[in-house]
Amino acid sequence: MGARPLNQPAEKAKGQDRPWDGSPGLRIDPERRRGRSARSNRSGRFERLATEIFDDGWQSLDDLPSFKTEVQVEKPRKIITRNESPDISFDRSINPYRGCEHGCSYCFARPTHAFMGLSPGLDFESRLFAKPGAAELLEHELSAPNYQPKTIAMGTNTDPYQPIEKSHRITRSILEVMERTNHPVGIVTKSSLVLRDIDILSRMAKKNQVKVALSVTTLDRSLSRSMEPRAATPDKRIETLARLSDAGIPTCVMVAPIIPALNDSEIERILDRASAAGAVEAGYILLRLPLEVDQIFKEWLLENYPDRFQHVLSLMKSMRQGKSYDSAWGRRMRGTGPYAWTIGRRFEVAARKFGLNDEHLNLDTSQFSRPKRAGDQLELFGAA
Numbered sequence: 001m002g003a004r005p006l007n008q009p010a011e012k013a014k015g016q017d018r019p020w021d022g023s024p025g026l027r028i029d030p031e032r033r034r035g036r037s038a039r040s041n042r043s044g045r046f047e048r049l050a051t052e053i054f055d056d057g058w059q060s061l062d063d064l065p066s067f068k069t070e071v072q073v074e075k076p077r078k079i080i081t082r083n084e085s086p087d088i089s090f091d092r093s094i095n096p097y098r099g100c101e102h103g104c105s106y107c108f109a110r111p112t113h114a115f116m117g118l119s120p121g122l123d124f125e126s127r128l129f130a131k132p133g134a135a136e137l138l139e140h141e142l143s144a145p146n147y148q149p150k151t152i153a154m155g156t157n158t159d160p161y162q163p164i165e166k167s168h169r170i171t172r173s174i175l176e177v178m179e180r181t182n183h184p185v186g187i188v189t190k191s192s193l194v195l196r197d198i199d200i201l202s203r204m205a206k207k208n209q210v211k212v213a214l215s216v217t218t219l220d221r222s223l224s225r226s227m228e229p230r231a232a233t234p235d236k237r238i239e240t241l242a243r244l245s246d247a248g249i250p251t252c253v254m255v256a257p258i259i260p261a262l263n264d265s266e267i268e269r270i271l272d273r274a275s276a277a278g279a280v281e282a283g284y285i286l287l288r289l290p291l292e293v294d295q296i297f298k299e300w301l302l303e304n305y306p307d308r309f310q311h312v313l314s315l316m317k318s319m320r321q322g323k324s325y326d327s328a329w330g331r332r333m334r335g336t337g338p339y340a341w342t343i344g345r346r347f348e349v350a351a352r353k354f355g356l357n358d359e360h361l362n363l364d365t366s367q368f369s370r371p372k373r374a375g376d377q378l379e380l381f382g383a384a
Contacts, residue, residue, distance in 0.1 A: 027039050027040050027299070028040060028041055028067075028122060032065070032066045032067060033066070033067055033122055034066060035103075035229055035230065036067055036103050036122055036125050036126065036229065037103040037104060037105040037125065037226075037227065037228065037229050037300060038103065038105065038121040038122045038124070038125060038296050038299070038300070039121075039296075039299040039300060039303060040121050040122070040295075040296070040299060041119045041121040041122040041123060042119055042120075042121055042292065042295070043119060044113065044114030044115075044116075044117060044118060044119055044120060044292075045111075045114050045291065045292065046114055046115070046117070047114075047117065067122050067125070067126040068126065069101055069125075069126050069128065069163075069164070070126060070127050070128065071128045071129070071130050071164055071168075072127070072128070072129050072130070073129070073130060073131075073132060074098060074129040074130065074131050075131070075133060076131060076137070077137075078137060078141060079094055079131065079133075079134045079137035079138050079141065080092050080093070080094060080138065080141050080152065081093050081094070081095065085329065086329050086330070087329045087330050087332070087333060088156075090150070090151055090152070090153040090156070090186065091150060092150060092152050092153070093152060093153040093154065093156045093157070094134065094138065094152055094153075094154050094160075094174060095131075095154075095156075095157045095158055095160070096130070096131055096134050096154075096160050096165070096168075096170040096171050096174060097128055097129060097130055097131065097158050097159075097160070097162060097164065097165075097170070098112065098113070098116070098128065098129035098131075098158065099113060099123070099124050099125070099126075099127060099128040099129060099158060100124065100125065100128070100158040100159050100162050101125060101126075101128060101162045101163045101164060101230050102125075102159055102162055102163075102190060102191075102228055102229075102230045102231040103124075103125035103228065103229050103230050104190075104217075104227065104228040104231065105227050105228070105296060105297050105300035105301075106227070106257055106259070106287055106288075106289075106293065106297050107124070107158075107293065108288045108289075108290055108293055109124075109157045109158050110124045110291075110292055110293050110296060111290060111291040111292050111293065112157070113127075114291075114292065116129070120291070120292040120293070120296065121292070121296055125230075128162075128164060130164065130168050130170060131170060132168065132170060134170050134173065134174055135170070135173035135174050135176065135177050138174055138177050138178075139177050139181075139371050140373070142177070142181055142183060142370065142371055143370055143371045143372065143373040147370065149183055149184070149365040149368040150184075150365060151184045151185065151186050151363050151365070152178070152183065152184070152185050152186070153185075153186050153187075153188070154171070154174070154185060154186070154187045154188070155187050155188035155189050155213075156188060159188075159189050159190055159191060159231075160174075160187065160189060161189045161190075161191035161193040161194050162191065162230075163191075163193075163230060165191075165193060166193060166196075171197070172196070172197050172200070175197055175200045175201070175204075176200065177371075178204065178209070178210075179200050179203060179204055179209075180369075180371070181368060181369050181370070181371055182207060182209060182367040182368050182369050183209070183365075183368055184208075184209040184210065184363035184364060184365055185204070185209070185210050185363075186210070186211050186212075186213070186363070187210070187211075187212045187213065188212075188213045188214075188215060188254060189212070189213075189214065189215065190214070190215045190217075190228065190231040190232055190237065191231065191232050191240075192232045192236045192237070192239070192240045194212060194240060194244070195240060195243055195244070198243070198244065198247050198249070201244070201247070201249050202247045202248055202249055205247075205248050205249045205250065206248070207364065207367060208361075208363055208364040209363055209364055209367070210249065210250075210363070211249070211250040211251065211252060211281075211361055211363065212244055212249055212250070212251055212252070213251070213252035213253065213254050213281075213283070214237045214238075214240055214241050214251065214252075214253055214254070214274075214279075215237075215253075215254040215256050216234060216237050216238070216253055216254070216255060216270050216273075216274065217234075217255075217256065217257065217263060218234060218263045218266055218270075219234045219235075219266055219269055219270060219273065220234070220263075220266070221233055221234060221235070223262075223263065226300075226304050227300070227304075238273050238274065238277050239277075241253065241274055241277040241278060241279050242277040242278055244278075245277060245278025245279065246278065250280060250281075250361050251277075251278055251279045251280065251281075252279055252280070252281035252282060252283065253270065253271065253274035253279045253281075253282045253283075253356075254282070254283050254284065254285070255267055255270050255271070255282065255283070255284040255347070256283070256284055256285040257285050257286060257287040257288065258284055258285070258286050258287065258343060259287045259312065260287075260312060260315035260316060260319070260339060260343075261308050261311045261312045261315055262301075262305065262308065262312055264343060267284070267343070267346055267347055267350060268346070268350040271347075271350045271351055271353075271354050271356060272350075272354055274354075274356075275354035275355055275356055279356065280356065280358075280359070280361070281356060281357055281360060281361065282347075282351050282356040282357055284343075284347050285333045285334075286319065286333060286334055286335045286340065286343070287316065288325060288332060288333065289316070289324045289325045290325050290327065294324050294325065298313070301313075315339055318337050318338075318339055319335030319336060319337050319339050319340040320335060320336075321336060321337075
């Protein structure tokens with residue numbers, strides 16, 4: 001393994017629109033990354049040195065271990081993250097985990113791993129952080145005298161039901177606080193593990209305090225396996241929508257991300273299947289390639305669909321004003337130009353055809369019960 005200074009100009013060091021040169025020194029042997037989506041493990045953009053694996057002629061690469069999932073404990077001071085983004089429907093969210101074992105090649109959250117001194121590539125999929133104190137932090141923050149309840153979103157950055165949730169159960173502990181305080185929550189996931197918590201979710205649904213969205217990128221099993229290797233299969237996600245709907249839990253389907261010339265032909269079929277499974281709302285997001293995601297996705301695309309590589313990128317740039325990514329509010333998730341307009345109209349027509357988005361469910365905040373803080377004055381027992 002070698003190291004080289006990161007001496008590119010500042011704008012290129014960020015990773016945006018920097019072309020991948022195909023250098024084998026930056027790629028990880030397929031046997032070491034079996035079951036992972038990223039092809040490389042470049043150093044994060046804040047590191048002074050970039051590490052590269054190279055063969056010194058002694059076949060030393062054969063001795064390197066495969067990438068196994070490692071979980072570290074993170075102890076944040078707060079668990080509710082606030083945002084003022086004008087183009088999203090929520091102003092607060094909770095992420096029980098940092099990094100995501102699902103390993104989606106297109107995941108826009110990958111660049112956040114650079115803040116931990118890790119790679120947004122394979123590290124993002126295999127070196128994870130769990131927040132076991134999340135439920136206690138949440139209860140403390142909800143008990144603040146000036147807290148005003150609004151729907152808290154989960155799954156907006158990394159999946160709250162990724163595989164490690166099965167043993168860590170942090171998401172469930174958060175939902176227990178939500179139910180106890182009558183606080184509304186919206187969940188987005190690619191996992192059928194959400195069915196484990198159907199008991200809590202169904203009770204909250206009776207109070208109009210929860211809805212669950214399943215992200216369905218494709219119905220093509222082989223494409224899904226390659227692009228999002230550790231997420232539930234497409235059929236399993238549709239089945240999960242049906243089981244949640246049957247339990248009286250409002251459900252939504254997210255066709256996300258839409259990738260031109262790769263899965264955009266499936267918009268109508270996904271909405272059809274989701275509607276038949278009981279979904280009542282639908283949304284979509286165009287592929288986003290911020291910072292390091294640009295190279296990570298291009299590596300994946302070139303290896304798996306080399307015949308479509310140039311076509312996909314050309315269409316993406318046509319919707320991003322000539323760039324791989326446009327971060328401007330209002331454009332970053334929908335794009336601009338004729339192709340983006342066509343995708344939007346197709347989605348609207350199909351959603352209307354299949355009875356989706358006829359109404360948008362607003363969750364109820366009026367029943368919120370503020371938890372008591374330690375030290376609060378106890379109620380007096382008995383009459384004076």
